[in-house]
Amino acid sequence: MSSSTSARTDDPPAVVLTGITKRFPGVVANSDVHLTVRRGEVHALCGENGAGKSTLMKILYGMQPPDEGTIEVNGEQVRFRTPSDAIKAGIGMVHQHFMLADNLTVQENVVLGAEALHGIGQKARKRIIELSGKTGLNVDPGVLVEQLGVADRQRVEILKVLYRGAKVIILDEPTAVLVPQEVNELFDTVRGMQEQGYTFLFISHKLDEVRAIADSVTVIRRGTTVGSADPKTVSSRQLAEMMVGSELPSPETRESTVTDKVVLDVRGLKLMTPDGSRPILDDVDLVVRSGEVVGIAGVEGNGQTELVETVMGMRKAGSGTITLLDADLTKLGTLARREAGIGYVPEDRHRHGLLLTQPLWYNRILGYQTRKPTSKGIWLDTDGAKKDTERIVADFDVRTPGIDVPAAALSGGNQQKLVVGRELSGDPKLLIASHPTRGVDVGAQALIWDEIKRARAAGLAVLLISADLDELIGLSDTIKVMLRGRLVADADPNTVTPEDLGSAMTGAGATSASVQETGTAHGTAVVEEGAN
Amino acid sequence: MGHLRGKLLPPALAIVFSMLLCGVALVISGANPLSAFGAMVTQVGKGSTLVDIVNSTGIYYIAALAVAIGFQMNLFNIGVEGQYRVAAVIAAVVGGSIALPPGIHTLVIIVVAALAGAAWAAIPAILKVTRGVNEVISTIMMNGLAIGLSAYLIRRDVFGELRGNNIRTAEIPESGWMPGISFGGGGTMFGFIFVAIALGVGYWVMMNKTRFGFELRASGESSTAASAGGVNAKKMVLVSMLLSGAIAGLISLPELLGRDHTFSLNFTAGIGFSGIAIALLGRNHPGGIAFGALLWAFLDKSGLALDNVGVPREIVTIMQGSIVLSVVVAYEVVRRFELAAEQRRVGRELGTVGGAA
Ligand SMILES: Nc1ncnc2c1ncn2[C@@H]1O[C@H](COP(=O)(O)OP(=O)(O)OP(=O)(O)O)[C@@H](O)[C@H]1O
Ligand SMILES: [Mg+2]
Numbered sequence: 019m020s021s022s023t024s025a026r027t028d029d030p031p032a033v034v035l036t037g038i039t040k041r042f043p044g045v046v047a048n049s050d051v052h053l054t055v056r057r058g059e060v061h062a063l064c065g066e067n068g069a070g071k072s073t074l075m076k077i078l079y080g081m082q083p084p085d086e087g088t089i090e091v092n093g094e095q096v097r098f099r100t101p102s103d104a105i106k107a108g109i110g111m112v113h114q115h116f117m118l119a120d121n122l123t124v125q126e127n128v129v130l131g132a133e134a135l136h137g138i139g140q141k142a143r144k145r146i147i148e149l150s151g152k153t154g155l156n157v158d159p160g161v162l163v164e165q166l167g168v169a170d171r172q173r174v175e176i177l178k179v180l181y182r183g184a185k186v187i188i189l190d191e192p193t194a195v196l197v198p199q200e201v202n203e204l205f206d207t208v209r210g211m212q213e214q215g216y217t218f219l220f221i222s223h224k225l226d227e228v229r230a231i232a233d234s235v236t237v238i239r240r241g242t243t244v245g246s247a248d249p250k251t252v253s254s255r256q257l258a259e260m261m262v263g264s265e266l267p268s269p270e271t272r273e274s275t276v277t278d279k280v281v282l283d284v285r286g287l288k289l290m291t292p293d294g295s296r297p298i299l300d301d302v303d304l305v306v307r308s309g310e311v312v313g314i315a316g317v318e319g320n321g322q323t324e325l326v327e328t329v330m331g332m333r334k335a336g337s338g339t340i341t342l343l344d345a346d347l348t349k350l351g352t353l354a355r356r357e358a359g360i361g362y363v364p365e366d367r368h369r370h371g372l373l374l375t376q377p378l379w380y381n382r383i384l385g386y387q388t389r390k391p392t393s394k395g396i397w398l399d400t401d402g403a404k405k406d407t408e409r410i411v412a413d414f415d416v417r418t419p420g421i422d423v424p425a426a427a428l429s430g431g432n433q434q435k436l437v438v439g440r441e442l443s444g445d446p447k448l449l450i451a452s453h454p455t456r457g458v459d460v461g462a463q464a465l466i467w468d469e470i471k472r473a474r475a476a477g478l479a480v481l482l483i484s485a486d487l488d489e490l491i492g493l494s495d496t497i498k499v500m501l502r503g504r505l506v507a508d509a510d511p512n513t514v515t516p517e518d519l520g521s522a523m524t525g526a527g528a529t530s531a532s533v534q535e536t537g538t539a540h541g542t543a544v545v546e547e548g549a550n
Numbered sequence: 551m552g553h554l555r556g557k558l559l560p561p562a563l564a565i566v567f568s569m570l571l572c573g574v575a576l577v578i579s580g581a582n583p584l585s586a587f588g589a590m591v592t593q594v595g596k597g598s599t600l601v602d603i604v605n606s607t608g609i610y611y612i613a614a615l616a617v618a619i620g621f622q623m624n625l626f627n628i629g630v631e632g633q634y635r636v637a638a639v640i641a642a643v644v645g646g647s648i649a650l651p652p653g654i655h656t657l658v659i660i661v662v663a664a665l666a667g668a669a670w671a672a673i674p675a676i677l678k679v680t681r682g683v684n685e686v687i688s689t690i691m692m693n694g695l696a697i698g699l700s701a702y703l704i705r706r707d708v709f710g711e712l713r714g715n716n717i718r719t720a721e722i723p724e725s726g727w728m729p730g731i732s733f734g735g736g737g738t739m740f741g742f743i744f745v746a747i748a749l750g751v752g753y754w755v756m757m758n759k760t761r762f763g764f765e766l767r768a769s770g771e772s773s774t775a776a777s778a779g780g781v782n783a784k785k786m787v788l789v790s791m792l793l794s795g796a797i798a799g800l801i802s803l804p805e806l807l808g809r810d811h812t813f814s815l816n817f818t819a820g821i822g823f824s825g826i827a828i829a830l831l832g833r834n835h836p837g838g839i840a841f842g843a844l845l846w847a848f849l850d851k852s853g854l855a856l857d858n859v860g861v862p863r864e865i866v867t868i869m870q871g872s873i874v875l876s877v878v879v880a881y882e883v884v885r886r887f888e889l890a891a892e893q894r895r896v897g898r899e900l901g902t903v904g905g906a907a
Contacts (some may be wrong), residue, residue, distance in 0.1 A: 332777055353780030362778065370778035373771045384768060384779035387761045396761050 030093030032057040032186050032217040033078065033109075038087035040073055042427060044419030047073040049241045051087070055186070060208060060218040062228045062249065065238035066261050066459035067431025068417040071221050074238070075188050078219075079111040080104035091186075110184030112175045112192060118163050125159035128178050135181070149180045152214065154207045169200040173207070187211075188219045191430075193227055194456050195485055197317055198520045205231050223431075223459050224486075225254035237261055258460050275309035276495050280343075281479035282306040282329070282448050287338035289321075289328055289503075298324045300503040302338070304481075306448065311470070311480040313494030313511070315487065317523050321503040322483045323365060326450055329481070330362055331355045343447060356385050359447030363438055363454045365483070367430075371437040374426040378418065379407040381425050382440055389444060410439035415465060431458040438466050442473055449473065452483045467493065487516040499533070501525050509533045560884045561831065561841070564877035571876075572869045576861065586861045593855035594848070598737025605739060606847035607840075608746040609804050609818075613825030614843055615753050616798040618834040620685075622757065623770035623790055629674060629689025630798040631822025632696030637667040637799030639700040639719065642806060642813035643709045646720035655726035656807060660745075660800065667799020668792045670696065675791035679784045685791070693822075704813060718814030728807035742804035749797065754836040766790055798822065827874045833881075846870065 035053040039046070048070045055061045063071050076082045078089060080098030089096050091107045098104045101111070118127050129142050136142040146159045155173040157166065163174060172192060179187055193201045208218055208231060222228055228235060232249045237260045247257060282305065289299035299321050306312045316322050327333045329340055331352040340347045342358050356362070362385070364370035372381055382403045383392040391402035407421045414435040418428055425433060434457055441449065454470070455463045470493065474480055484490045490497060491511045499507040499522045507522050514533060522533045573583035593599050613630060620627035641663035650658060674688035703719075704710035710717045728741040757763040768776040769786045777783050801821055806813070828846055832838030853866035 330778070351780070351782060352777065353782070356780045364778055369772070369774045371775060373768055373775055375771060376767075380764075383764055384775065387764050387779070387781075393761055398759055398761060398764055400759075 029057050030090075031055055032092065033219075034090040035074070035078065036088045036090070038074065038077060038084045038089075040070075040077060040082065040084050044423060045427070046241050048077070048084070051238070051241070051243050053236055053243065055217060055219060056234075057092075057217055058212060058215055059233040060212060060220055060231050062220045062222065062232035062235045063238060064222075064225070064228060064235055064257060064261055067435070067457075067462055068429035069238040069261070069459075070241040070429075071238055072190060072429065075111060075190055075219065075221065078104070079109060079188060105182045105184065108183060108185040109188070110179030110182060110186070111188040111190065112172070112179060113190055118171055118174060120164040121162065123160050123162055124155075124157060124166075124174055124177075127163055127174060128159070128181050132182050135183075146177065146181065149177055152180065152207075152211055153177050154203060154210070169196060169203060172196070172204065176207070185215070186217045186219065188221075190221045191223070191457060192220070193222055193224060194453075195318055197485055197523055198487060198516050199524060200317075201227060223457070223463070225257045225460065228257070229254060261459065261461075274495055275475050275477075277308045277310075277477070279308040279477075280305055281308050282481065283339075283341040284329065285339045285341075287325070287328060287340070288336040289324055289333060290336050298503050299328065299335070302503075302505055304498070304505065306479040306481050308447075308477045308479050309474055310495045311474055311482055311493050313482045313484065313490040313497045314500050314505075315490055315497055315509065315519050315523050316483075316500035318485065320500050320523075322500055323452070324503075325500070326362075326365075326452055326481070326483060329355075329450060330360065353388065357388060359445075361441035361443075361446035361449045363441050363449070363451040365452035365456070367433050367437050372425045372433060375424050377424060378411070378416075378421045378428075378436060379404040381436065382407040382410070382443075385440070386444065406443065410436060410443070414439040414469070415462060431462055434458050435462055435466070438469070442469055446473075446478065448479045448481065450481045450483075453485060454482070455484075455486065455489060463489075487519050491516065491519065499523055507533050507535045557833075557835075557838070560880035561838075561877055563880040563884070564831075564873050565845070567876045567880070568869050568872035571872050572865055575865065575868060579862075581859075581861045585859055586856060586865070589855045589859045589861075590849075590852035593852040596855075597735070598733075599851050599854075601733055601737035601739050602851045603844070603847045604743065605737075605804060605808075606850055607843045608740060608743040609801060609821060610824055610828055610843035610846050611746045611840060612749060612797060612804075613801050613821045614828035614832060614839045615749055615825075615836070616794050616801070617822075617825045617829040618832070618839060619753070619766075619790055619794040619797065621770075621829055621834050622766050623786060625787065625790060625794070626686045627671065627689055627791065627794045627798075628686055628826070629671060629692045629822075630794070630801070630825050631820070632689070632693035633667040633670045633795045633798035634801035634822055635696045635700050635817070635819070636670045637663040638802035638806060638817065639703050639813045640666040641799075641803070642719040642722065643703060645722040645726045645806075646812065647709075649723065650725060652725040655723070656728050659722070659726050659807065660803060663799040663803055663806075664796040665799070668796040671791050671795020671798065672788075675788050675795075678791070679787050700813070700817075704815075713814075716814050716816065718812045720812070722806070722811045726807070727811060728803075730808050738808070740804040740808035742800075742808055745800070746804070749800075750836045750840060757836075762789075801825075824870075827870065830874055831877055845873070 031054050033055040035051060038048050038051040040048040051074055065071050073082065077084045080101045080103050089098070091109065096107055125143055125146055128146055129138050136145050143159050153173040153176045155170060155177060157170060163171065166174065176187065192204065196204060212218065220232060229249045229252065235247045235249050235252070235257065237244050237247065239261060245260060247260065284302060284304040287299050287302040288297060290297055302325060304312070314322050324333060328335050331350060342360065345358055347355050347358060368374065373384060383398060386392045391399060391406050393399050404421060410416065411418060411421060416428070416432050416435045416439070418432060425436070428436065438454055451470070455466050458466065470480060482490065482493060491514060494511045497509040497511050497514065497519070498505045499509060501523065509519055509522065518533055576583040576586055594603065616630045617627060641659050644662045645659040648655070648658065670692060674683070674685050674692055677683040677688050678685050702708060704717050706712060706717065709719050711720060730738040730741045732738045757767065765776065765781045765786055768779060768781055769783055773783050805818065824846055828839060828842040831842035849866045849870055853863050856863045856865065
C-alpha cells in the first residue's frame with residue numbers, strides 16, 4: 019500500500035486506486051496495485067520498463083478497463099468506459115507522444131472534439147487565453163501549431179486537457195523530449211498550477227527530475243506497488259535500487275578510442291522544405307571517425323531529424339555528398355545504405371522502428387531482409403531470425419513472455435531495447451542513434467550505453483542525437499550544436515556543462531569557453547536571432 | 551488450440567448466421583427453408599454439379615489470390631474484374647491466331663494472359679506511384695474501359711467472327727487446349743485446377759518464406775517502418791500491382807483452355823468482384839481463401855436447384871452478401887472473446903500477484 023505519509027486532511031483524496039489488476043496474454047501488467055493521490059500534490063510514478071506504469075494510467079484514463087479493482091475520484095467510486103468518461107470526472111492525460119495536428123492552429127487543436135463546451139468562436143478563444151496564463155503559453159491562439167517548439171506544443175497539450183475541465187492531470191514521460199531549460203519551465207508551470215489546486219500524476223525515468231518536482235513517489239515493480247518514498251529525503255540511487263535493485267548508471271566514457279579513419283563524411287548537405295521556401299538543412303558538413311561518437315545537440319525541430327533521415331536515404335538531399343568508408347552513398351537508397359553498414363535507431367520507434375502487430379522475431383528481419391542471419395538469397399531464414407532474436411532478448415534484457423508476442427505487447431522501454439539490439443546486430447560500421455535511450459529505465463539505459471561503448475571500442479562510428487544532455491555529454495567524443503538547420507558550434511564534452519550546452523542550443527550564443535562557434539558569420543547571425 | 555479456434559470459429563459463425571438470415575427471408579416469402587437447403591445439399595450429388603463446383607472453386611480461388619496480394623499491402627485492386635476480361639480476350643485472340651506444338655501453345659497462351667493482366671494493372675499502378683492517384687478509383691475506371699476494349703476487339707471488323715447469333719474470337723486450335731479429367735456423365739474437371747493449386751502453394755511460400763513476401767507484409771503493416779527498413783514503397787506498389795494483375799489474367803483460362811476455346815459474348819463476368827469477397831472471407835490466407843472459394847462455388851452451383859423447389863435462386867446472392875458482412879463482425883467478436891479467455895487463463899496460471907515478465 020502506498021497511502022502516503024500521514025497528512026490528515028478532511029478532503030477525500032483526488033484519486034484512489036484499489037486492488038487494480040490487469041492481465042495481458044502471458045503477462046500481468048498490474049497486479050493488486052494500490053495508489054492514493056492527495057489533492058493538489060504532484061505524485062510521481064517510478065518503475066522500470068514494463069513495470070506497468072502506462073497501463074495503470076491508461077486504466078485511470080478510461081482507455082483500458084481493469085480486470086479487477088476499483089477507482090475512486092474525490093471519494094466517489096467511478097467506472098470509466100472511455101476517456102471521455104474520465105474527462106467528465108476531471109481526469110486528463112498528456113501522452114508521451116504529442117497528438118496535435120500540425121496544420122491547425124492552437125485554438126483549433128484545443129477545441130477539436132470539445133466544441134460543445136464553448137463553441138468554436140470568440141468564447142472559446144477567450145477561454146483559451148484565460149487558461150494560457152496557467153500553462154505559461156504565450157502565443158496567440160491563432161498561431162499554427164507547426165510553428166511552435168516542443169515545449170510550447172506540450173503546453174498546448176496541457177491546455178487541451180485543462181480546456182476540458184481536468185483537475186487531475188497525468189503526464190506520461192513529459193520530459194523525454196525536452197532540454198533542461200524547457201524542463202525547468204515545465205516544472206514552473208506545474209508548480210504554479212499546483213498552487214491553484216491542480217493535481218498531477220507524473221511519470222519519468224529521470225530520477226533527479228522526480229525528486230525535484232514530486233511531493234510523493236510511488237514505486238512500481240513488476241506490476242505491483244512496492245512502496246512509496248519521500249522525494250525530499252530519498253536519493254536517486256535509493257530510488258533506483260527500489261525500482262530495479264541496481265545502481266545508478268553513468269554514461270561517462272573518458273578514455274578516447276577515436277581513430278583517424280573517417281567512416282562517415284557528409285559534405286555540403288542541403289535540404290529544402292517541400293515548398294522550397296526555406297532550407298531545413300543548410301550546408302551541413304560532418305565527419306564521424308571510427309571509434310568516435312559525434313553528438314548533435316539541438317532543440318527538437320532544428321533539423322536533426324531531417325539530417326538523420328537524409329543520411330539514411332529516407333529523404334532526398336537537394337545537394338551535397340554522403341560518403342561511408344570511401345563508398346559514395348549519395349545516390350543510393352535506404353536498403354543499400356543499410357547494407358553498406360549503417361545501423362539506425364529511429365527517434366520514433368512506433369513509426370519507423372517496428373511492425374507493431376508482428377512477432378518480435380519478424381521485427382528482427384526489418385532492415386536485414388537481405389542479410390544473414392535473417393535471410394539467404396531471396397529466402398527468409400526464419401530459424402536464423404528467431405535464434406538471433408533470442409540473443410537480443412537475452413543480451414539486452416528485453417522483458418517479454420517470448421519472441422512470438424507482437425511488438426505492440428511490449429512496454430515502450432522494452433520495444434526500445436529490441437530496436438537498439440537489432441540495429442547493433444551484424445557489426446555495423448556506423449550507428450545512427452536518435453535518442454537511443456528514450457523511455458528506457460535507468461538499468462536498461464546503463465546497458466544500452468555499455469553496448470554502444472563496447473561497439474565503439476571495437477571501431478564503431480556513432481552519430482548520436484539526444485535530448486538528454488547528460489547522455490550526450492557523457493557518451494560523445496565531439497559535440498556539435500545544431501540550430502535552424504546549421505551546425506553552429508562545437509562543444510568540448512570534457513568541460514561543457516548541460517547548462518552551457520542548453521543555452522547554445524536555444525541560440526543564446528556561446529556563454530562558455532567550452533562552446534566554440536563555428537564560422538563567425540554564422541555565429542553572429544545566431545546571436546542576433548537568439549536575441550529576439 | 552485457441553489459436554485455431556480463433557481462425558475457424560468466425561467463418562463458421564458467419565455461415566450459421568447467414569443461413570438463419572436467409573431462413574427467415576425464405577419463411578417471410580412463404581417458402582420452406584429446410585426443403586430449400588435440403589435441395590441445395592442433395593443437388594451436389596446430381597449430374598455434374600460436384601465437378602462444376604470444383605471447377606468453379608478453382609476459378610474463384612485464382613481471383614481471390616489476385617485480390618489478396620494487393621490486400622496484403624493495403625492496395626485495393628478492384629480492377630481484377632477488368633484485368634481478367636482484357637487478359638481473356640487478348641489470350642483468346644493470340645491463341646487463336648498462332649500455330650504451335652501442343653504444350654508450348656498452351657504455355658504461350660498462359661504467359662500472354664498473365665502479361666495482358668499485368669499490363670492492364672500497370673496503368674493504375676504507374677498512376678499511383680507517379681501521381682498518387684488512388685488505385686480504387688483508377689481500377690474501377692479501368693474496369694469500365696476493359697468492357698469497352700473487349701467489345702471492340704471482338705467486333706467482326708477487328709478480331710471477331712459471327713457464329714450462330716454469337717460473336718466470338720477465332721477458335722483456339724486443339725494444340726492450345728489444356729486437357730481435363732473426364733468423369734463421364736459427372737462432367738469434366740479442368741486441368742487448370744492443378745495450376746490453381748500450384749498458385750496457392752506458391753502464394754503461401756512467397757508470403758511466408760521469401761524476402762519479397764516480407765517486404766510486402768511490412769509495407770502493408772507500416773509504410774513508414776518499412777521505408778526506414780529499406781523497403782522501397784513505390785517499387786512494392788508497382789510489383790504487387792503487376793503480380794496481382796498477372797494472376798488476375800489467369801482467371802478465365804480454366805474455361806478458355808478447358809472448355810470454351812474462344813472469347814465470346816457468353817464470357818463469365820463478375821468473378822473479380824466475387825474474388826474480393828472471398829479474399830475478405832479467407833483473410834488473405836491461402837487455406838482460408840480455398841475454403842471461401844469452395845463455399846462460393848457450392849452456393850452458386852447448388853443454388854440452381856432452388857428453382858426446382860420454387861424458391862428464387864437470388865436467395866444465394868443474399869446469403870453470399872450476408873456471409874461477408876457477418877464474418878467481419880464475427881472475427882471481431884471472437885477476437886474479444888479469445889482475449890478475455892486468455893486473460894483469465896493467465897490469471898489462473900500466474901495467480902494474482904507478481905510474475906510480470
Ligand atoms: N496491449 C498489450 N498487450 C499485451 N501486453 C501488454 C499490452 N500493453 C502492455 N503490456 C504488457 O504489460 C506490461 C506493462 O506495460 P506498461 O506499458 O504499462 O509498462 P511501463 O511501466 O509503462 O513501461 P515503460 O517504462 O517501458 O513505458 C509489459 O510487460 C507489457 O509487455
Ligand atoms: Mg510506458
